[in-house]
Amino acid sequence: MTVASLVDVENQCPVPVCSPAARRDEDCVETHHGEMVADPYRWLEDPRSSETAEFIDAQARFAQEYLDQQQERPRFKDLLTSLEDYEYRSAPSRHGDYYYFSGNSGLQAKSIVYQQSSFDTEPVVFIDPNTFSESGNVSLAGYPFSPDGTVAAVVLTENGSDWRSVRLMRADRPGELGPVEITGLKFNSPYWTRDNQGFFYTRYMDPAKANLDGQTTESSTHGTIYYHRVGTPQTQDQLIYAEPDQPNLLHSVVLSDDDDQRFLLLYSCQGASNSHRVMVWDRSTENGTIQSPVFRPIISDFKCAYKFISAHGPCLYFITQLDAPRWRIVKYDVDQPADGFQNVIPQHPTDILKAAAIAYHQYLVVLYQRHAVGQLSLHDRETGKCLGTIRVPSSSISGILCKRRFPTFYFAAASSLRPVQLLQYTFPEAEPPALTPEVYFTGLSKCNFDPSKYETRQVFYPSYDGTLIPLFVTCRRDLVLDGSHPAILYAYGGFGSSVSPGYNISRLAFMLAFDGVIVVAGIRGGGEYGQTWHDAGKGHSKQTCFDDFQAAAQWLVAQGYTCPRLLAIRGASNGGLLVGACINQRPDLFGAAIPEVGVHDMLRFHRFTIGHAWTSEYGDPNDATDFAYIRRYSPLHNIQTSRPYPAILLLTADHDNRVSPLHSFKFAAALQHAVAKSSPGSTRAQPILLKVGRNSGHGGPTTIQKSIDYEVDVLCFLALVLQQSVQKTSPMEVIPDN
8 A cells, every 4th residue: 555545535635645664773872971863863863874775765756755745746747837927137247358157037946157358248157057067066165266367167966965176277268177176075175375386275185095975974084284286286285274283164265355465364163153263464564485385373262253254454353252253354464463353343232243255445335134134334444434335125125246446336136025136326426425236137937926916024023031033924915814725834042043044045935936925034143133143042041042943833823823833844954853852842833844954963064074173062962061061952852742833844965075964874774663663554544754864964855957956846745735725826837027
């Protein structure tokens, strides 16, 4: 009997058969600080074993049989395709004799990089990632140019892996990748030297010895800075900096973008805490060479975060949290080190400073965030004086592109209901007048729905301790709050990262297909209100994240937006941990849960890939006090058998070498076992499904078509478990081309 043949006649709800059984190794027990902890699915930590492959295949068959019960799959695909089908274009950037921009006509598998000699000439294809491989699994991660614009360092990834490689491409030979390949990069891109002869990069493993296929779980340590000279093999690259006795430090280099490219900055970071040490080599002195720079520390204590903005003359500009939990801008005069850091723009009384850039020589373009909503302002570079605010009708601002020699800068703005819009601002000859940007490019979705009938509301709900948490709710303007509508709640709550409502086709499709409600919560642990907000949800305060999220669910029900049976929750990465912990603690609050590429084994996360860097966020399981706290919420180790779980769809990827899929494998197997044990022989429990993305990584599928198929599965799952049919008034038709 197949899954598709089983239907709950009374409720017209699909009923799954029992999940595939995974072998349990009852002898696998590990002692942590005197506590014996069973780990019966430890064998799933080996991604290359035949038994793990069989487990993945069995889970795939079970999940697909269940999802194939949904008859609306073709309509979901049409809806998602129409929402995705809008033209996209990035801001233009000048390099040497040409302008470059990336663009997508709508449904191209990957965006293409174009080259043009002037804005009046027809663009030509410079880099087309769609031609890199027949499978479409090779993607473009960047293409930094040499200072003279004659050569681009084309950064490639395969199967969505964090591992990167570099090939060179000449500006006068579009589409031709050079023969030399530089491998072993991770999390960073090359920085060219001013003489155009080579670049610096960070690598984490010896390319001759490492397995860089993206499926390894080996810890990424010993980040090392190298210099590569154009025209030579990687084996001749020059070692620039390493700290063998500190293998977990993360190192990167930044070259200042002033005309003289005077400074080379060496960043070292303790884990993911954004606590930095910064050293600088001043190329204007006689000490050192490109192959052997002489660094001197300007920040050596790892006490807080510093983000380099740019240099002007002898001054280095930084955004920092030094004595400023909401961030401020400071400058450091390399020629007058005794003066230390001088304020340029002090900490704002309420708003969070998120980013800044030097523009047109004398200005600072500054991105603030007020209650998780982006705001742009202009400041005098020297004095920090605010010259005005740029009016942007949007909640999400990103991608500020400034060039100090050009009077125009660009930035992207988005909302829950409209695709990204590219805006531009041009500095006038005199003092800036009313600061109103111009639209440079707008992509319009071909989905036939009227955004004016919907709205995004920002509200503030009380958490368990009375703290008000920002919440964005997107739904139909005339929605009746009677608890009858499905809702999907998303949050992240970690690493100081803020969330705001942007254009997301999966959430939009959920709203349009089911007359649903989209909810984004800015819970503690994120960066919505600066370092204090982050600290309130990390380390031994991590439970606060889960409490905030559960309070959001309760508030939505109390206000009549939805009810527990119709409330789905979704989160990715650290957000996957959030979802996993919350379904253990309060399964009664939710009707469905989608933990995506989540961190679920919190007792062993530090042993795999880049997990050691997260101890600054979660604590170190090797420390007895940290272990005791982490043990209380680790999703894998707190599975319940006394209360029924909501329907669960775990999503992961076979080439995710940031959060290894082993986390989802073990959590899925343990959940399925616990549910089967608590309800032996029952076929009425909610489904627990695991889907493993093939040839994809932490960021999800690598092409637009694969992304659409991925989200079709999500909509099928939600339609089945929330018992939703497509609304008769839903705009499921595509606008025809003229």
